[in-house]
Amino acid sequence: MTERARILLVDDREQNLLALEAVLNSLDQVLVKASSGEEALRALLKDDFALILLDAQMPGMDGFETASRIKARTRTRDVPIIFLTAVDTDQQHAYRGYAAGGADYISKPFDPWVLRAKVQVFVDLWLAGRRLATQTEFLRRQVEGEVDVIGELEDRLSLVEESVASLLEDADGHGQPTLDLLAARVQAMRQALDVLDKTMPASGATRREFG
Numbered sequence: 001m002t003e004r005a006r007i008l009l010v011d012d013r014e015q016n017l018l019a020l021e022a023v024l025n026s027l028d029q030v031l032v033k034a035s036s037g038e039e040a041l042r043a044l045l046k047d048d049f050a051l052i053l054l055d056a057q058m059p060g061m062d063g064f065e066t067a068s069r070i071k072a073r074t075r076t077r078d079v080p081i082i083f084l085t086a087v088d089t090d091q092q093h094a095y096r097g098y099a100a101g102g103a104d105y106i107s108k109p110f111d112p113w114v115l116r117a118k119v120q121v122f123v124d125l126w127l128a129g130r131r132l133a134t135q136t137e138f139l140r141r142q143v144e145g146e147v148d149v150i151g152e153l154e155d156r157l158s159l160v161e162e163s164v165a166s167l168l169e170d171a172d173g174h175g176q177p178t179l180d181l182l183a184a185r186v187q188a189m190r191q192a193l194d195v196l197d198k199t200m201p202a203s204g205a206t207r208r209e210f211g
Contacts, residue, residue: 003130005050005123006030010040010066011084012058016108020053023112024119037066044076050126051119056085056097067100077101080122084108153193161186 007029009020017033024031032047034040038061040052052070056063063083071077080103097105104118164183 003127004028004030005126006032006047007119007123008032008034008040008043008049008052010034010037010052010063011055012036016055023115027116027120027123029123037061037063037069040066041069044070044073044079049079051122052079052081053119054081054083056083064096064100067097067102071101082106082118084110157186157189157193161190
């Protein structure tokens with residue numbers, strides 16, 4: 001199952017938050033709403049987020065100050081921020097947004113397709129980063145001898161062999177050529193794994209499942 005990203009939506013107007021939800025619901029990610037900068041900072045203390053959509057113009061702590069505080073925290077400084085603001089003649093808002101650490105800037109009223117596409121890009125980058133982190137951790141454990149890779153492969157291949165044997169018993173002549181080919185390929189994998197096992201130096205590590 002693909003991991004879902006948490007996206008923080010920050011706007012002082014409830015109707016704007018509802019509009020953002022309506023646009024982004026189809027992405028099937030976890031949407032969290034905050035109606036102020038203070039509420040957004042509290043949410044960031046509790047959970048990790050892949051992206052923040054932040055209204056620039058809010059009463060009290062505005063979006064620029066909120067972004068500055070987010071970027072000042074070690075835990076949240078790498079979370080990308082997309083600023084949202086009403087269309088006006090003040091071009092300084094865009095510059096202030098980028099200066100505060102914003103990754104992008106969209107004017108309201110926004111094009112739903114454009115917003116959804118931009119958010120999808122950041123979600124994809126977050127998911128790719130998570131996969132890379134998982135692979136890096138697995139490789140680290142392997143190098144440090146915490147993971148017996150050959151043992152894990154043998155365990156999983158044994159499960160495949162059991163499944164193929166069960167299918168062959170229940171086949172009753174249906175799909176026999178396909179099953180025979182599958183069985184031959186599984187046998188070839190077993191032979192290749194046996195050769196690999198003999199050539200790999202013993203690490204002395206115990207087997208551990210890595211899910």
